[in-house]
Amino acid sequence: MSDMKQLMKIGTALKAFGSARSGSKDRAALEQQARVAAAQGYADEEAARRAARYQLGEQAAALAQAGIGPGGTADLVVKDSALAAEMDALNYRYRGLQAARALRSQARKTASDSYLMAGAKLLSGAAEMKNQRSILSNAEK
Numbered sequence: 325m326s327d328m329k330q331l332m333k334i335g336t337a338l339k340a341f342g343s344a345r346s347g348s349k350d351r352a353a354l355e356q357q358a359r360v361a362a363a364q365g366y367a368d369e370e371a372a373r374r375a376a377r378y379q380l381g382e383q384a385a386a387l388a389q390a391g392i393g394p395g396g397t398a399d400l401v402v403k404d405s406a407l408a409a410e411m412d413a414l415n416y417r418y419r420g421l422q423a424a425r426a427l428r429s430q431a432r433k434t435a436s437d438s439y440l441m442a443g444a445k446l447l448s449g450a451a452e453m454k455n456q457r458s459i460l461s462n463a464e465k
Contacts, residue, residue, distance in 0.1 A: 347438015354431035358424040365420010369413045376409030 383402055392398045 347435050347441070350438070351431045351435040354427050354434060358427035358431065361427060362420050362424035365417045365423070368416035368420060372409065372413040372416050376406070376413065379409065380406055 380402065383405060387398050387402070
């Protein structure tokens with residue numbers, strides 16, 4: 325009977341460890357995804373700025389070719405385009421950082437849930453051992 329108790333204790337401990345380990349791996353994967361999401365946001369931001377510089381250059385060339393000098397309505401249009409392009413770039417960064425933040429939050433919840441599950445498995449194993457002990461003691465009577 326002592327061997328059976330030992331096996332049950334070991335099995336319970338292994339189940340709990342497995343839950344905690346699985347949660348740790350899941351958290352690490354989510355943290356990696358968060359880093360990728362943030363990096364992608366920054367990359368998209370830079371790509372938007374490059375595209376905007378090209379577009380603003382095209383706009384300036386078209387205005388010069390048309391013989392329109394700086395100032396007036398043309399200048400307002402160029403400034404408005406530059407502002408809109410900057411807002412687009414910042415929105416790319418913001419979306420990437422928001423995605424990263426959500427993934428990090430999910431990673432923390434996953435880790436917390438895995439520790440709760442490990443604790444539940446330990447409690448369940450203890451209850452099962454108590455139940456088995458009760459069954460065995462009743463069988464001996």
